[in-house]
Amino acid sequence: MNIKVVALSVSLLSLGMAGAVQAAETLTGSGSTAIQPVLTKWAATYKEKTGVETNYGGGGSGQGIKDIKAGLAGFGATDKPLTSEELRKDHLIQFPAIIIGIAPIVNLPGIEPGQMVLDGKVLADIYLGKITKWNDPAIVALNKGLKLPDLDISVVHRSDGSGTTFNFTDYLSKVSPEWAEKVGKPNTEIPWPVGAGGKGNQGVAALVQKTVGSIGYVEQAYASENKLAYTRMRNAAGKVVLPDLKTFQAAAANADYGKTEDFYLILTNQKGAESWPITATTWVMLREDAPKATNEEVVKFFRWSLTAPEAKREAEQLAYVPLPDGTVKQIQGYWKSKLGL
Numbered sequence: 001m002n003i004k005v006v007a008l009s010v011s012l013l014s015l016g017m018a019g020a021v022q023a024a025e026t027l028t029g030s031g032s033t034a035i036q037p038v039l040t041k042w043a044a045t046y047k048e049k050t051g052v053e054t055n056y057g058g059g060g061s062g063q064g065i066k067d068i069k070a071g072l073a074g075f076g077a078t079d080k081p082l083t084s085e086e087l088r089k090d091h092l093i094q095f096p097a098i099i100i101g102i103a104p105i106v107n108l109p110g111i112e113p114g115q116m117v118l119d120g121k122v123l124a125d126i127y128l129g130k131i132t133k134w135n136d137p138a139i140v141a142l143n144k145g146l147k148l149p150d151l152d153i154s155v156v157h158r159s160d161g162s163g164t165t166f167n168f169t170d171y172l173s174k175v176s177p178e179w180a181e182k183v184g185k186p187n188t189e190i191p192w193p194v195g196a197g198g199k200g201n202q203g204v205a206a207l208v209q210k211t212v213g214s215i216g217y218v219e220q221a222y223a224s225e226n227k228l229a230y231t232r233m234r235n236a237a238g239k240v241v242l243p244d245l246k247t248f249q250a251a252a253a254n255a256d257y258g259k260t261e262d263f264y265l266i267l268t269n270q271k272g273a274e275s276w277p278i279t280a281t282t283w284v285m286l287r288e289d290a291p292k293a294t295n296e297e298v299v300k301f302f303r304w305s306l307t308a309p310e311a312k313r314e315a316e317q318l319a320y321v322p323l324p325d326g327t328v329k330q331i332q333g334y335w336k337s338k339l340g341l
Contacts, residue, residue, distance in 0.1 A: 031064015062161015079163020159197025
């Protein structure tokens with residue numbers, strides 16, 4: 001095993017103690033690009049407080065799973081959970097770190113963020129290649145009063161192993177029997193019927209940004225950061241909702257990790273009038289057989305991320321939903337039972 005955690009000195013101060021921190025340590029992680037904006041923010045604040053640096057490589061959920069299995073990172077992050085059988089096979093554990101919202105984004109002349117409305121069936125038909133024009137009657141019917149151009153739709157998807165893709169296609173499978181039949185089960189990589197690929201959330205955002213007539217899907221922070229025209233969606237209750245903190249929280253309110261094993265729970269297409277339909281979770285993975293000091297430092301970082309008021313505030317400012325206190329207590333019990341921490 002080659003876990004790249006370099007301990008240069010040992011911290012003698014707990015996170016709750018004020019004053020300078022004597023540690024200079026680097027944690028390494030890779031995986032989900034959906035969590036990357038808030039993880040970057042957390043890492044900067046945590047370093048100011050503790051001196052501990054966190055190097056997070058992103059690369060997509062598939063990369064995070066590969067790296068933690070190979071022992072190439074101190075932690076991996078994924079938007080696609082592993083089953084308990086998969087975890088046990090590779091001596092891994094996983095716990096949720098944050099709730100995210102995935103939003104369709106479009107690049108159309110004159111269309112502003114939040115103006116366009118889509119539903120699951122139309123979205124699936126676009127990604128199946130059945131709807132090819134922006135003025136298709138099915139899109140027009142959802143957007144009465146909005147002037148839509150006679151323009152070809154350029155479909156953009158992820159090119160890498162992606163948990164964002166897993167949740168996006170999980171949603172399409174739930175709302176479109178035709179998608180489920182033709183494309184198959186949701187996964188981090190799928191045989192896309194149409195479209196071009198971008199690497200990571202940032203790659204999809206960049207490709208949509210430069211392609212007039214395009215549509216893609218990204219974690220909402222990327223849509224906001226790049227000032228892209230995210231769409232509204234008609235949800236499972238038939239209500240039209242915006243991708244924002246309120247609708248992500250509404251979907252997350254249905255999450256009951258206490259009834260799951262290893263926190264395996266998918267949040268797409270949740271019930272509720274205010275629920276965003278493509279709400280998801282990012283999980284963090286650790287190796288049970290990693291050096292205890294390595295896991296201890298990773299757990300310290302995420303204990304702060306999950307509980308510190310400033311960390312929660314930073315997450316919400318980027319439209320991420322912090323986990324409820326009850327779930328955090330379950331995670332702390334899980335750390336104790338699995339890692340003795």
